[in-house]
Amino acid sequence: MTRTLDHPELADVTLQQVLEALVDPVRRRIVTQLSESGAGMSCGTFDATVSRSTLTHHFNVLREAGLIRQSYAGTTKLNTLRTEDLEARFPGLLRALLDATG
Template sequence: MGSMRATDTDRIPPHPEVAAVTLQQVLDALVDPVRRSIVTQLADATADIRCGDFDLPVSKSTATHHFRILREAGLIRQHYAGTSRMNTLRRSEVDAVFPGLLDALVNADRAAAVSR
């Protein structure tokens, strides 16, 4: 018997269609400041970000929970590059369903960071 190896596509977690996500799900995901920070960091990024490269004030297991909530709300897409789980903001998809929401969130998050 040969050994079974998971391919990168086998390891990709499920992602909902953004059009099937409710506004309530999105708002519930964004109520947490850590998740808003993840979204803002992705909005500012010029490339996908590895899970471990985010500036977050939480443990790795807690960060994993936050990434799952954002993914299940249709806000981020995750994929593997080698052994690293990469994250992408689903900006165009979210903007198509909830126009202006991400811009408002990111601008508010940046303003709050400046006033701290």
């Protein structure tokens, strides 16, 4: 049985959802790390100063806001940044946010 997670269609994601998700510094750091890695990262590989359960909450907020895609590779949950989808929906926004964070 394949485990899957629900991801919003980007057409249904609002600018407000994206900005509210990124107001938190932990979530901005997650997005920055994904952008810098250029590949999927498992949940346990992030440099984060919060508990595992809090980190799970942050991943859920980012997924529900359309910023990341999560998938399973065996028992490992991989996270990828939805760069192309976000660029199509909000041109230039992700790059501007990443530049401002750096």
